[in-house]
Amino acid sequence: MDIANGLRIGALGAAAALLVAGCFGGRPAESGAGGDGPIRIGVSLPLTGDFSEPGKGVQRGYEAWAKHVNDNGGLLGRQVELTILDDQSNADRVAADYEKLINSDGVDLVFGPFSTRLVIPAAQVARDYGFLFVEPAGAAAEVFNQGFDNLFYAAPAVAQDHYNHLAEAILAMPEATRPKTAAYAAMDDPFAQGTANGLKEKLAKAGVRTVVDEVYPPNTTDFGSIAAKIADSRADVVVGGTQYQDAVNLIVALRQLDYQPKLAAFSTAPTNPEFPKAIGAQTEGILSPTGYTPEADYPSNQEFVEFYTREHGTAPTEDEANAWTTGQVVAAAVDAAGCADPSNECQRKMIDWLHGNEVETVVGPLRWDGAGRPQGAHLIQQYVGGKIRIVLPADAKEAELVYPKPAW
Amino acid sequence: MSLVFQSLVLGVLMGGLYALLAAGLTLYFGVMRVVMIAHSAFLVLAAYLAWTFTVHTGLDPMLSLLVTVPLFFVLGVAVQRLLVARLRPATLTMMSVLLTFAVALAVEGALGFVFTGTHRRIPLSYSGARLELFGASVALVKLIAFGLAAVTLVGLHVLLKVTRFGQALRATMQHREAARLLGVDTDRVAGFGFGLGLATAAVGGTALALDSTIYPSLHWHWIGPLMAIIVVGGLGSVAGAAIAALLLGVGQNLLQIPLGTTWAQTFFYAALFVTLILRPQGFFGGRLAQRF
Numbered sequence: 001m002d003i004a005n006g007l008r009i010g011a012l013g014a015a016a017a018l019l020v021a022g023c024f025g026g027r028p029a030e031s032g033a034g035g036d037g038p039i040r041i042g043v044s045l046p047l048t049g050d051f052s053e054p055g056k057g058v059q060r061g062y063e064a065w066a067k068h069v070n071d072n073g074g075l076l077g078r079q080v081e082l083t084i085l086d087d088q089s090n091a092d093r094v095a096a097d098y099e100k101l102i103n104s105d106g107v108d109l110v111f112g113p114f115s116t117r118l119v120i121p122a123a124q125v126a127r128d129y130g131f132l133f134v135e136p137a138g139a140a141a142e143v144f145n146q147g148f149d150n151l152f153y154a155a156p157a158v159a160q161d162h163y164n165h166l167a168e169a170i171l172a173m174p175e176a177t178r179p180k181t182a183a184y185a186a187m188d189d190p191f192a193q194g195t196a197n198g199l200k201e202k203l204a205k206a207g208v209r210t211v212v213d214e215v216y217p218p219n220t221t222d223f224g225s226i227a228a229k230i231a232d233s234r235a236d237v238v239v240g241g242t243q244y245q246d247a248v249n250l251i252v253a254l255r256q257l258d259y260q261p262k263l264a265a266f267s268t269a270p271t272n273p274e275f276p277k278a279i280g281a282q283t284e285g286i287l288s289p290t291g292y293t294p295e296a297d298y299p300s301n302q303e304f305v306e307f308y309t310r311e312h313g314t315a316p317t318e319d320e321a322n323a324w325t326t327g328q329v330v331a332a333a334v335d336a337a338g339c340a341d342p343s344n345e346c347q348r349k350m351i352d353w354l355h356g357n358e359v360e361t362v363v364g365p366l367r368w369d370g371a372g373r374p375q376g377a378h379l380i381q382q383y384v385g386g387k388i389r390i391v392l393p394a395d396a397k398e399a400e401l402v403y404p405k406p407a408w
Numbered sequence: 409m410s411l412v413f414q415s416l417v418l419g420v421l422m423g424g425l426y427a428l429l430a431a432g433l434t435l436y437f438g439v440m441r442v443v444m445i446a447h448s449a450f451l452v453l454a455a456y457l458a459w460t461f462t463v464h465t466g467l468d469p470m471l472s473l474l475v476t477v478p479l480f481f482v483l484g485v486a487v488q489r490l491l492v493a494r495l496r497p498a499t500l501t502m503m504s505v506l507l508t509f510a511v512a513l514a515v516e517g518a519l520g521f522v523f524t525g526t527h528r529r530i531p532l533s534y535s536g537a538r539l540e541l542f543g544a545s546v547a548l549v550k551l552i553a554f555g556l557a558a559v560t561l562v563g564l565h566v567l568l569k570v571t572r573f574g575q576a577l578r579a580t581m582q583h584r585e586a587a588r589l590l591g592v593d594t595d596r597v598a599g600f601g602f603g604l605g606l607a608t609a610a611v612g613g614t615a616l617a618l619d620s621t622i623y624p625s626l627h628w629h630w631i632g633p634l635m636a637i638i639v640v641g642g643l644g645s646v647a648g649a650a651i652a653a654l655l656l657g658v659g660q661n662l663l664q665i666p667l668g669t670t671w672a673q674t675f676f677y678a679a680l681f682v683t684l685i686l687r688p689q690g691f692f693g694g695r696l697a698q699r700f
Binding site for chain 1: 410411414415418421422525526527528529531533535536537538545547549550619620621623626628629660661664665668669670672673
């Protein structure tokens with residue numbers, strides 16, 4: 001009780017201090033309207049804690065983007081400068097970070113953090129100050145149900161829409177070969193479950209019967225029983241709303257029970273370079289949605305991949321790409337509005353412009369609905385001949401969709 | 409029906425693995441009332457060593473046991489003599505929780521530092537191989553893990569029952585002062601007991617690595633269920649822990665059919681609470697650490 005009170009008083013004190021700093025600290029003069037000092041961009045990222053791996057990826061993407069912009073003359077002729085704080089993957093911390101960035105550091109623009117759990121509290125703060133909020137990762141339905149009008153997700157599709165191209169392809173199959181039953185196993189996580197649920201709704205509506213629908217807690221490591229249920233159902237299709245280790249363990253458990261589906265799709269895991277090392281030759285035919293591939297021939301993508309590879313020695317992954325995309329989206333809004341300052345008029349001008357326009361990015365052209373949902377779908381990749389290739393949609397494909405999938 | 413039988417088979421195999429993983433825990437507690445939170449961290453360490461061995465040599469991970477078992481025995485003796493033995497006897501059990509919690513964090517941090525946080529899995533040509541048993545599939549890797557568990561537990565039982573060292577160890581467990589009066593070098597025996605417990609972690613970690621994806625923080629998922637097993641089985645009783653592990657493994661797998669994964673996971677904790685309410689000394693162990 002004493003400790004809780006102490007904390008409360010401490011927090012009050014800190015809040016008061018922040019407020020005072022906000023009122024009297026003043027903003028650096030050069031960041032006022034139309035100044036010619038650098039454009040200061042504030043970000044809070046999970047650099048430590050649960051999301052530190054993807055958080056660092058997003059950081060690399062943001063930093064690469066800023067360097068690229070500065071090497072090419074800056075934004076509106078001004079250099080950009082990133083201020084990156086560490087929120088320790090903590091939702092309370094992330095809100096305080098954005099308060100600090102906007103209020104006492106007086107940044108001109110903000111970029112979003114990583115993951116749904118951190119995006120929502122951060123977007124709340126940004127909205128309270130009328131700031132444009134473009135975010136690189138926060139694809140779950142919850143993000144878009146909060147009534148944010150300042151939020152834009154800088155990726156091709158929300159979780160529910162990741163499998164859209166696959167759903168269309170399945171429904172377009174002739175009656176005789178089209179799968180009739182499907183089994184779903186999803187992690188109890190808004191993103192992973194969202195991907196599986198999106199496909200489930202579409203297939204169920206079209207008459208593909210759901211025979212297994214399992215949800216497991218994120219700490220599950222033994223998939224024997226879930227696999228036994230799926231194998232027992234003999235479903236034509238198996239869909240995993242997965243992250244990484246769960247997909248790998250589930251696939252091995254399914255193989256151990258000699259379950260052979262006609263189609264197997266898992267989110268996230270198959271695009272991980274470690275996946276083929278873990279599964280071996282049995283990856284053949286496994287499908288996965290992906291929001292980004294370095295091979296995509298969108299105009300700015302080659303430039304991005306080249307620049308990033310030169311800086312880091314490896315090709316960018318989805319985290320870096322989504323961060324870069326966030327930069328591109330904000331840059332487009334800044335260019336269109338002709339301003340980059342914290343004033344309400346400028347931020348509002350950028351928000352309104354993004355609601356009505358399309359932006360060319362490394363993940364393809366993006367446009368959004370009123371709640372900030374991107375209006376695209378993910379590419380569908382499949383392991384064909386031992387390599388992961390794009391098979392859907394037809395206009396982007398590198399290989400033909402293999403159906404039914406070979407035995408694993 | 410076939411699903412129930414299949415789940416039963418899976419449950420027995422999993423119970424065997426649980427028994428192996430919990431064997432060390434019950435030994436530490438039996439020998440010197442130490443609650444060893446770091447046991448599962450050492451399991452993951454052994455799993456990583458097996459992974460490294462296989463990735464670099466291309467040989468079967470089971471061969472890594474030739475190195476890891478003696479290594480872990482020495483490591484166990486060292487942990488006991490250098491760390492655990494220095495705790496004050498009056499607060500030993502409580503302080504051992506803190507101490508071994510710190511050891512667990514250190515092992516996890518070191519694993520993350522050396523192997524990064526990337527999830528790994530040993531590539532095995534026979535990872536999907538299986539045998540048919542009355543219509544149920546038995547995965548070869550799970551059968552091997554079960555076999556390792558059986559051999560280790562039987563070996564441990566024989567060691568404790570038949571050898572002179574086993575007698576000395578049991579005497580130390582039952583009454584330390586009396587054992588010392590009879591000429592047993594209890595400090596030495598306690599060190600060896602701890603080493604023996606950690607040696608089972610080497611076997612357990614390798615068995616675990618055969619059929620799961622490993623990462624540094626994996627041990628937190630294991631320590632809870634393993635603690636539940638040794639409490640239900642009767643702290644300090646290897647046989648009790650083995651029986652409890654089998655029953656809980658089978659129960660969890662069967663409950664998964666009607667309840668789903670989320671609720672089935674609570675079975676271990678429900679069993680733990682029921683044990684503490686009805687029979688705090690455990691169901692199979694008799695009085696604390698008196699029997700094997």
